[in-house]
Amino acid sequence: MNKKVKQILTTNEIIVVYIIIALCILIGIVNPVFLGMSTAITLSRAMLITLIFAICEMVVIISGGIDVSFPAVACIAMYSTIRFVIAFGIESPIFAYGMVALIGLAFGALNAYLIAKIKLPPLIATLGVSSVANGATLAFLGTKEISNIPEKMDALSKVFLISYTNSQGITYQLTALILIPVSMIIVAYYVLKYTMLGRGIYAIGGDKNAARIAGFNVTRIQFIVYMSSGLFAGIGGLTYTILMRQASPQSLMGSEMMVIAAVVVGGTRITGGHGTVIGTILGVLLIAIVQNNLIMLGIPTHFQTFVVGLIIVIGTSITSLRAKKIANSAKV
Amino acid sequence: MCMADTFLKLDHVKKYFGGVKALKGVSLEVKCGEIHCLAGENGCGKSTLIKVISGAHNATEGEIYIEGKRIDKLTPIDSIRMGIQVIYQDFAVFPNLSVAENIAMNHALMTGAKKMKWKEARELALHAMEQIGAHMDPDILVERLSVANKQMVAICRAIINDAKLLILDEPTTALTANEVEKLNIIIRNLKEKGMAIVIVNHKLDEIYRIADRLTILRNGENVATGMIEEFDRARFVKCLTGHEVADDIYRPEYFEEEIVKVENLTKKGAFENVNFTLRKGDVLGITGLLGSGRGEIGDALFGLAPAETGTITLNGKKIEIRSVQDAMKYKIGYVPEDRLTQGLFMDRSICQNTVAASIGRYMEKTGLDHKKMKEVTWQWIKTIGCAASSSEAMMRTLSGGNAQKMVIAKWLNTEPSLLILNGPTVGVDVGSKADIHTILHELAKKGIGIMIISDDLNELIHNCNKLIIMKNGQTSGIIETGDMSEAELTGLLNSGM
Amino acid sequence: MEKSKKFFKEADKNTLALFGIALLIFALMGIFAPGSFLGIANLQGMCIQFPEYGILALGMMLAMISGGIDLSLVGIANFSSIIGSIVMIKTGGSGTSILLGIGAALIVGALCGTFNGFLIGYLRIPAMLVTLCGLQLYTGLGLAVTKGPALTGLPESYSLLANGAFFGIPIALLIFIMVFLIVAYILRATVYGQHVLYMGTNDIASKYSGIHNLKITITTYLIGGMLGAVSGILMASHYNSAKADYGSSYTLLTLLIVVLGGTAPEGGKGKVAGVAMAVIVLQLVSSAFNILRVNSFVKTFVWGLLLLAIMIITKVVESKKKE
Structure with a gap:
């Protein structure tokens, strides 16, 4: 039993928890206000979009692949939808969400086709799709920022779950859109842990050939993985636009680094087969805390990219070294 | 379990791939409650046959009967549903999943379950382990298991699917002597329960x-079938290879010159106090069961996993080997065990393979001399008797025997003082095998130290005049083979020494 | 005659196909827009642009041959050019200070590359992950040093490097040709060049053949880092300033070039001539787009399509061959 406790206390997730606690104490000493409701609300909002993407990316990485096309897919799905609904005067948010989901799904299917059927390396396939999607957005849909979002959609950004006013009278509000990543987390957790589909995703990430022999339909699972990644990329893109109250065709480009970083820091092995929803949430949380509080720690903003880069390098080195240690350790 | 007397019957099964006849007509009968061994050299059609039985390949011609019923078209799913389970050499387990999940997963897939029931899986796994007498933590990840335990997981997985016929493809290649014994107990146990078992193996003992x-396959045909008692060693070898047992034995004259002297070589956990002297003309064999430390000595001398203490003297000079680069510097060559992954660059030309370890010698003032490399390769192809049309042909196009000759040529091109060969003739046809042995004898006579690490006792007896037997990292000391017989050597291997 | 026959026999089909495409573009553009396309100004303009990413592509090719990938090259290029520029500015902007700056940039590039190689070869972290992180890290370092905006005030004469010409031939082109020849020589005629091919084909067999994989890996990324620095020097000279996020589209572009040039993403195969040909083809297409006044974003779209198309064709051809 003692051994099991020790095992639990040294899992990847727990290590990230230690780091988060240490950071919180550090920031809390510098700025006591940090440890409060206001921070919780600010961080939740900061994590919202990253979480949507990170959950999908985690699933893709567990299955033994990688997807760097989601920012471009998110942008093209969101931007074309916004232009479409404005042009035709469609107000319904449900229609808009349906449309981004479909466009996202289509790009996801393209990724899946290239990876599962043509057997291209996932990085190169998704890089290519990313370039196609991004180029198409800018070349054929335009480069303008759109701020006249249809009213009913815009109204979504003003629905709040929690309102909190601190002693200085500043009000912090938690947007209801947080329910999107929250429900995704619940579904992903359930599917990955308690369905054969979820176990199949782990299985193909562990050994594709063994999965095929065992009777999994590897191609089908890969299609499901990449298509859901595309679907939620679209949904994430539209949610981002509603939150920001404007649509820009480039806004999310470049966020893939941060998302992959969060996933890997959360203990998902880049080589596939390992990863948990909890770990990914913690990874996203850690990076959000660092990004939002660098100034508080006396680190100037122009150091942000570097510090995040450093955290990723250290985080990935630790996960890789742990994997290496397990591989070299005595077998039982 | 098995309901009929004969579980599986193959009648003149043929399998052609285009023009290649992989199976030219195999008849095989496997009874319930029997252990049926399938032996044959590499390329005899064993793996094709397994794939036909498991439904992965469709037979071109011939009839298949399972429990007396004729099966027209066997698909992988049918095969599993009828109780046929194959345990492949790599076990096809998931390293990233727990023991319990690995065991239960196929069953869940078979029954078409949509949900993963962890508690059920755990119970199923414990039950299966109990049945075969294995003890493993069901929650541990399979990547942390030893090879033997991974195999246990694969067996457990097979038996919970109501296996009636269990096919094990070379199950003992990566097991230690103890583990083989344990596996045999489990297999006998399953046999007692009435399961039909097919084991693919080619090690007679x-x-x-x-x-x-026993059924012996050669060139896609079954050449002999019968009770095990009907086979003695001579018949076995003759059926397996199609040749009589060769009788030429290498026993060189005595030279004083010491080439290699190893004293008290020790690496903790691998081998201890290894001592031997290799004189000019000697071919030294190192043998022992898997896990005895036989391979580790080769790895240590080539610097892959250096020894911790002890001295090595090469041609009268004390040397220290800490890395592969050190070993190369002192002109030690190593023909590794796994030719395909360790020995060869399959997608490069024969020339590039031949000069891989000695490319520095072709550096001229203006750069590498590619023309000279090709000339040298062509010379090696001729001297070593490799059947290749050109030095530029891809390595992939060569047969196992010819490829192995080129691995040896790669090291000869470095002008080695000591050449260590780990399993030099595994998967090599009989003709090339004899060629390789002749080459080694000639090298030894020229004064190059030759060490053969092998578990092929026949090979050792015929080709080595000195032998070291390893057991649990301990050595027997040097044994002069003289006119030792294979039976005596087997006795030594399995005795307490 | 014999020699040219042999040349065509030995040059692989991929390179020849690219050569054909390049000729075709020349011919088409020569017919439709002879004035602007074949004009000296356009030709010179092309020659200034492609060395920047052409040199990066050579670094990418080396990494891919070794069985890895280097996504951090653009980051290294910018970071080293920033350090080089600072040295140039701090030492006064004279001729020697330019040399000092270039030297500093090369050293920084080599250091960044060594760091990549160490993480990949020694800690055995997948190259894709290391260099993806590296891109972030080096860009971050560049941002940290410059605080964001472009670093200006570089010596006037420095801009001649990318924009000047020597007997009518752009200096940038001469630099590219020189780097191209050096890399070609390294791959073909040095022990390292052969070892990296062996390692990329089968890294276990290379270990068992006495090849020092760690040394080869570090050398590969070190050379990559230095090539990145050379490209950074050219970029800084071209824009007469250094910035942390110049050339951010080059990562995809270099990947496209390398794959287009016949380098296998799984390692062990790659030709300098193919890469050079791919660079030229892409520059021709790019120039043709400019002259035909095609929206520049269409290029990104087309690059992506091209990358996918080439990969699909190679895969389909491969599987046909196997059958």
Whole structure:
């Protein structure tokens, strides 16, 4: 039993928890206000979009692949939808969400086709799709920022779950859109842990050939993985636009680094087969805390990219070294 | 379990791939409650046959009967549903999943479950382990298991699917002597329960210890079938290879010149106090069961996993080997065990393979001399008797025997003082095998130290005039082979020394 | 005659196909827009642009041959050019200070590359992950040093490097040709060049053949880092300033070039001539787009399509061959 406790206390997730606690104490000493409701609300909002993407990316990485096309897919799905609904005067948010989901799904299917059927390396396939999607957005849909979002959609950004006013009278509000990543987390957790589909995703990430022999339909699972990644990329893109109250065709480009970083820091092995929803949430949380509080720690903003880069390098080195240690350790 | 007397019957099964006849007509009968060994050299059609039985390949011609019923078209799913389970050499387990999940997963897939029931999986796994007498933590990840335990997981997985016929493809290649013994107990146990078992193996002594019946395949045909008692060594070898046992034995004249002297070589956990002297003309064999430390000595001398203490003297000079680069500097060559992954660059030309370890010699003032490399390669192809049309042909196009000759040529091109060969003739056809042995004898006579690490006792007896037997990292000291017989050597291997 | 026959026999089909495409573009553009396309100004303009990413592509090719990938090259290029520029500015902007700056940039590039190689070869972290992180890290370092905006005030004469010409031939082109020849020589005629091919084909067999994999890996990324620095020097000279996020589209572009040039993403195969040909083809297409006044974003779209198309064709051809 003692051994099991020790095992639990040294899992990847727990290590990230230690780091988060240490950071919180550090920031809390510098700025006591940090440890409060206001921070919780600010961080939740900061994590919202990253979480949507990170959950999908985690699933893709567990299955033994990688997807760097989601920012471009998110942008093209969101931007074309916004232009479409404005042009035709469609107000319904449900229609808009349906449309981004479909466009996202289509790009996801393209990724899946290239990876599962043509057997291209996932990085190169998704890089290519990313370039196609991004180029198409800018070349054929335009480069303008759109701020006249249809009213009913815009109204979504003003629905709040929690309102909190601190002693200085500043009000912090938690947007209801947080329910999107929250429900995704619940579904992903359930599917990955308690369905054969979820176990199949782990299985193909562990050994594709063994999965095929065992009777999994590897191609089908890969299609499901990449298509859901595309679907939620679209949904994430539209949610981002509603939150920001404007649509820009480039806004999310470049966020893939941060998302992959969060996933890997959360203990998902880049080589596939390992990863948990909890770990990914913690990874996203850690990076959000660092990004939002660098100034508080006396680190100037122009150091942000570097510090995040450093955290990723250290985080990935630790996960890789742990994997290496397990591989070299005595077998039982 | 098995309901009929004969579980599986193949009648003149043929399988052609285009023009290639992989199976030219195999008839095989496997009875319930028997252990049937299937032996044959590489390329005899064993794996094709397994794939036909498991439904992965469709037979071109011939009839298949399972439990007396004729099966027209066997698909992988049908095969599993009818109780046929194959345990492949790599076990096809998931390293990233727990023991319990690995065991239960196929069953869940078979029954078409949509949900993963962890508690059920755990119970199923414990039950299966109990049945075969394995003890493992069901929650541990399979990546942390030893090879033997991974195999246990694969067996557990097979038996919970109501296996009636269990096919094990070379199950003992990566097991230690103890583990083989344990596996044999489990297999006998399953046999008692009425399961039909097919074991693919080509090591005679292991077959004798487990088999009830034996079928030998050669060139896609079954050349002999019968009770194990009907086979003696000579018949076995003759059926397996199509040749009589060769009788030429290498026993060189005595030279004073010491080439290699190893004293008290120790690496903790691998081998201890290894001592030997290799004189000019000697071919030294190192043998022992898997896990005895036989391979580790080769790895240590080539610097892959250096020894911790002890001295090595090469041609009168004390040397220290801490890395592969050190070993190269002192002109030690190593023909590794796994030719395909360790020995060869399959997608490069024969020329590039031949000069891989000695490319520095072709550096001229203006750069590498590619023309000279090709000339040298062509010379090696001729001297070593490799059947290749050009030095530029891809390595992939060569047969196992010819490829192995080129691995040896790669090291000869470095002008080695000592050449260590780990399993030099594994998967090599009989003709090339004899060629390789002749080459080694000639090298030894020229004064190059030759060490053969092998578990092929026949090969060792015929080709080595000195032998070291390893057991649990301890050595027997040097044994002069003289006119030792294979039976005596087997006795030594399995005795307490 | 014999020699040219042999040349065509030995040059692989991929390179020849690219050569054909390049000729075709020349011919088409020569017919439709002879004035602007074949004009000296356009030709010179092309020659200034492609060395920047052409040199990066050579670094990418080396990494891919070794069985890895280097996504951090653009980051290294910018970071080293920033350090080089600072040295140039701090030492006064004279001729020697330019040399000092270039030297500093090369050293920084080599250091960044060594760091990549160490993480990949020694800690055995997948190259894709290391260099993806590296891109972030080096860009971050560049941002940290410059605080964001472009670093200006570089010596006037420095801009001649990318924009000047020597007997009518752009200096940038001469630099590219020189780097191209050096890399070609390294791959073909040095022990390292052969070892990296062996390692990329089968890294276990290379270990068992006495090849020092760690040394080869570090050398590969070190050379990559230095090539990145050379490209950074050219970029800084071209824009007469250094910035942390110049050339951010080059990562995809270099990947496209390398794959287009016949380098296998799984390692062990790659030709300098193919890469050079791919660079030229892409520059021709790019120039043709400019002259035909095609929206520049269409290029990104087309690059992506091209990358996918080439990969699909190679895969389909491969599987046909196997059958």
